Amino acid sequence: MSARVHGLVREFGGRRILDDLDLTIGDGEFVALLGRSGSGKSTLLRLLAGLDSAGDTGVSGTVEVPGSVAVAFQEPRLLPWRVVRDNVSLGLHRDLGGDTAARVAERALAEVGLTERADAWPLTLSGGEAQRASLARALVREPQLLLLDEPFGALDALTRITMHRLVLDLWRRHRPGVLLVTHDVDEALLLADRVLVLADGRIAAEHHPGDRPRDADRLAPLRRTVLDELGVEVTDAA
Template sequence: MDARLTFLELPEHRLYAPDESPTEPPVVRLRDFTRAFGANTIIDRLDLDIHPGEFVALLGRSGSGKTTLLRTLGGLDDAPGQDVSVPSSRAVVFQDARLLPWKRVWRNVVLGLKGENQRERAHDALREVGLGHRIDAWPLTLSGGEAQRVALARALVREPRLLLLDEPFAALDALTRLKMHGLVLDLWRAHRPAVLMVTHDVDEAIALADRILVLDGGRIAAQERIALPRGERAELTHLLRSKLLGILGGTATSDAVIPFPQGGH
């Protein structure tokens, strides 16, 4: 196996090997974070750092705490009395684009923003996602892929330091999904936010992320760091898929290798 690719089954709360610790302060920092609903503990004493410009994918079985963690980082759930540090500049893209059908596309993009030149700002963001020509369209005239592009534009116009993606491509067909992978990587390279993407798709995690985390029982059970450029990962797909599915409790059901978005880290 390539020396740049290392699979780690982590001791409790250990996210970085000593020689891999980044020098920049994290934009996300959780220490001993716990979330419980009655007697049901969803997140159990979780430690997590995400650093500037890092692209992290979060895998886990249903009920493992992925959505609960994302909602906390996105400010959708309060965390009183907990050691949780996240940037004020953050944005969330959900599986459902959540566009308001009674507002034109550009007004959806700048929804809630203050300041002048909002139409121009919306147009700039829409051009980045390839939809500058749809600025005055109504949301109900958009395809599923176009609606998700608008949702990305709405996130990016806020210039977030932290971008949270909650299974944003799960409802798209396979070809549109691959195109969206390439778009997300292009936008990430251009803007360099820290990204946390929740996904059930192991191949998607391998294709996009610098680091893959597996959440199990409310804790980080394992992580995978991938130093290979994204254009050079295809031959490792089956190996990584098998390892990650083993952690998740599933089995690899296909030997198919999906095409990977091209480019560097």
């Protein structure tokens, strides 16, 4: 497995955000997590990433992540005073040495199509380029669990489509377990092996969109079901 959560409880100020939640992500499995704002999606992701701990106040239950973890957030969070190559290799110099770390970073940048931007400053990148750099930085250590926290939410529609294709391609090549946290039902159904709906602190529904490639017409009935589970009224035009 890439991760296992059992009986997870997370409380803030007396309010239970996660309530006896169970979840397993298999090796190489792509899981998408949907839920309304405030449902606890990012809270779960932070616990899996180790940004919060099962030993913290208000947290109980078991969180097991046997291997390495990497996170890509909605904001790329690149250091503006380092060029793209150095952002991607951040932290590798200590383990690999400067020259080897630079070569590893350059290979990762080639995978995401940013070879020519290796020496660029982050503030000169487009939104899509910055997210490509963020993905390269996340994948450069070959994580066993890749956590994606709404990484495409700030991108325009065409760039988002391109990033969806890139993420699937990278996932097929590297085969990490993936947890994608998103508000976008279409994105979840397009990308994931398994789509989960989080409600009342627990996994309220689970869906398997089927074999790839997928098309909107075939997914339409499932899309309506998921929107209904999220409390979104679906009209004929939706």
